[in-house]
Amino acid sequence: MLESAATSFASIVMVGIGFGIAGYGYHHYYKTLVLRKMTIAFEPGDPVLELAAMSRSVPKHIAGNALDPHFEHPAGKGSGSESSDADGDNLDYTDTDTDNDNDDDAGDDGRGHYWIRRPEQELVNGIVSGLTIGHYHLFIGEKGTGKSSMQLDAMAQIDAEGVAMFDAHADLEIFRIRLGKALNYEFNEDYIGGYFSERGPRETTALLDIERALNKLEKVAVNRRNATRPGVRRRPLVIIVNQMHLIRDDEDGRDLIELLQQRAEQWAASGLVTMVFNSDDYWVYERFKQLAARLEVHSIQDLSRHQAMETLKRYRWRHFGERVSDDLASDIYERVGGRLTFLNRVVRSMDMLWTCRRIMEAEKMWFLGQCWILGGDMDDDVMDQQKWAAAAMVLAQALVDKEAEEWESKKQEAAEASEAAKAQGSKKTNAALSQPSGAPHRTWLPSVSLHEAQQIQTRADFIREMDRRNLFTIDSHAQVRASSVPMQWALREICEMPGFRDHLDATVQRISDIESLGRTRELVAKDLVLGGHYELSSGKKDGGGNSGSGSKTEVHFRGWSPHERPSRDPPEPGSGKTT
Template sequence: MASRIPTAWRIGAGKSTTTGCLNFNHVTKSTPAWPPRLRLGSSGTAPLARSLFHRQQHQQRRSFAHTTTRHKSDDESHHCPPHDNPSILVKMLEAAATSFASILVLGAGFSIAAYAYHKSYKHHVLKKMANAFEPGDPVLDLAAIGKNIPLSKTAAATHWIGRPEQDIVDDIVAGHEVGHYHLFIGEKGTGKSSMLLEAMRKIDGDGVAMFEAHADLEIFRIRLGKALDYEFHEDYIGSYFSERGPRDTTALLDIERALNKLEKVALKRRAKIGRPLVVIINQMHLIRDDEDGKDLIELLQQRAEQWAASNLVTMVFNSDDYWVYERLKQLATRMEVLSITDLPKNLATAALRNYRHRYFGEDLSNETLEQIYDRVGGRLNFLNRVAKSNDMLATCDEIKQVEKTWFLNQCWILGEEMDDDVMDQQKWAAAAVVLATALVDKESVMEAAGSSTYDPVVGHVLPSYALHEAQQIMTRADFVRALDRLNLFSITKDAQVRASSVPMHLAFREIVAQPGFREHLQATIDRIAAIESLGRTRELVAKDLVLGGHYEIRRSEKGKGVDVKLVMPEPEEEGEKEE
């Protein structure tokens, strides 16, 4: 049975009327792929023919779809209209947004890391400073090594002589004495630093920091930082990037910054423990007596006053010279002054006995102890030197000779033949010798009046003058403090001027007792007066004086000079000439 095969469709290509692009969707009728009529020999072949026709038609459709897709992509890439591409401005905005986002993320990361480091660094600084006040102090270790002192708390009785001031010092260093700051003043070698170290040893340096002062503010800053374990931001990582750090400033501002950190540590410690910190500045007299030194002392005193009022920190200043007391006295409100002098006779002999037994295992007799005390007094450093020597009496004479030589090298007078070029130095030397002579003369007056200069219990009672009287004797007000700095004379906290030590006073006796000394001193004083008189004298030389004339010299009316007038002789009369 014959069947009719449907007409096939042919795909044609045409152009779009709207876009001008090729359009492959236009389909037209074409000649059928099979004859319109196919006569088959049998009816069983009709399904097979239809199957072959449909398979061929399906393959043509798949080929048409693939070709259409490929032509569309080529047409879009080569023939698309211009308004479908993004503009240059859009691309620039996209690139800028990407860059800004990258920079923002990077900057935020660095900022967060820097802030975290800064906060952790500040916390680390306070932690280190708090650790500096924990038990154990390098100052104690160095002192123990230098003096062969064991660090155990039970060893004090064998190497130390208790002074009456030791209990007061113990309370101050332990933080039990609050509400004040303290100034220890006394001659060199009286044991001020030793008492402070002994008080620190008893508490193992808990809550105490100690360092030595210095004339240079930079060195003072470094020593303060070492005592407080504070590096003044010198280990700050910002310096690696060549940034201007907080260290680029003066030493005085660095000291102020360190004290600010110390105040924060003291606040935390007081809330935790309940007692103040203690900061000891030793050898305050080494600070220069100038504008920089004045600013430094003023800064330290302001902090000491503030902390004493709030019980945060107890400041302890240790000085050998009187001028430090005068500087602090001007602004002092809560300052306590503790004067450290030579040991009395009973304690001095006990100290000498212990020293001698320690170094030589020898027990001295009372007679020998009194002879030594009569020559060197109760100065601890002198007693220590004598106790270590083989011939103790010879060492006493040597100490006196050293003191005498020091005084003569600094203050000896040159007599009547003195040159006028050294007059300024001789003024200073003559003033010192005059004061030494006055002290020796006062000793004779005290003995004549029945006031002994030697007490069997107390020991030596050195003659002294009040500070204003000493200035009057020297006829100068500025020399006595310079003599105190040279350890020739000593000014106590009560403003009494005396010899710096017993050997120095014995040296004064020997100098004044020399034959012709007073005449030599008077000749020096007269020579100084003559040189000063020559300096105040003006010489006028008149030349070519007219015969019979004269000069009239008078002070000018304004009082600022001298008027010199030549007066000519009166002419003779004619009658007198004829005669």
């Protein structure tokens, strides 16, 4: 028995020691494996670039013959985004077209590249390639202005080496999954040791998982820097978080933004990681501004007139083989501006002007559906919504009036300049009327400052929600304007409707009347004896529940008997009595 017990005990001890050594070794191996997998995520190549390359493809037969000036493009046979050969089979696509050349390349003639290089591209290239360090960046601009496209182009130039990009989401669990996918991190969900341990409180929330993922990322960045050979430039890792405005403006969302900003501040100071955030809404900038020390804000606006016209010409020739005239391109720019998302829809259409009208009407219907006013006959149940709608219409009217005033001022200045030129004997053109002199190369839209917009609306909480719904936009300089050129056209059309001002005034008056009725209280005095009175007093109570000092009003009600009731007849002339 003793021998058997000793043998069994020795076997158990050896097995326990073996399991302990194996578990300890696996634990350290797993931690090393996690760092190795995350390091692989920053090697050249990224799934985001593959998806972007597919979206920018063009038919091979068009790309191969577009440089031939005698080539007849099969325009009218398809939409331009997908073509078929004589047998009906889909043709292959190529994605060899990039916009790395300058816009003024000799001999290009608008046939080589259909994307225009934006002036901000050099800045984005420096950030994504790791040449710009010491700061983290926030790109603000309306949807469709090309923020993500510029970053994808910069990633393509370095084959996404050292760069990871993902989209934010309102749900923290989905945000956690997307962050893990971008970093190639499983959040210890594939850890075998979890079968032998209980789930602890540290694994209960998505925010804690995000913190742990950022801790691993910091270790990867440190190892990457230590592995860099002496004399070689140490490039930081780059994390791009797209669509930050999708995060909810609630307690969880603010905690997430605070967590990301704290890491961005630390990593920017040390040069380990450069974080880049993209947002369409102004409230994200307000949250960053409170704790920002190394933040750089970049406002991405629409293309200028020249850039938009060149983009339209190149893209149209690339897909349809059609040479667009300057007058047509200028007309399209006046209708939809330099917004890339609108230009993309226009150039892919067979009838570009019809598509422009569709875009303008869609913006108008969106604005009317969100905030149309109901007039003086509206029911009091919709007052809260009508407050919001009336505030939007009042701001729209103010922007339209300001546009008219500035336009008249510009015409007067142009007329004075023309008269001065005639007096000097030189000929001047009125081309200056197309754009204000203060912003000759940008889409001109009337704007007011944020505090002025709040004063116009008499509310401070409406304008940010309107920014989220793309009715108005707030740029990084706290200037409020219409969200786009088609939206400004929609505001102008709405405010020029017959009887609109009276309709707006009636709505505002009806809202005021309903609020006045809500603040009015009716008192009914009953069962008063002859000569009785009510005593009305108002005051505040102190902490002990005692009434504090306040005003007191005594209201006396007098009564008359039927024989003592005063006469309702008017006094006789000359009697000296008054009623």
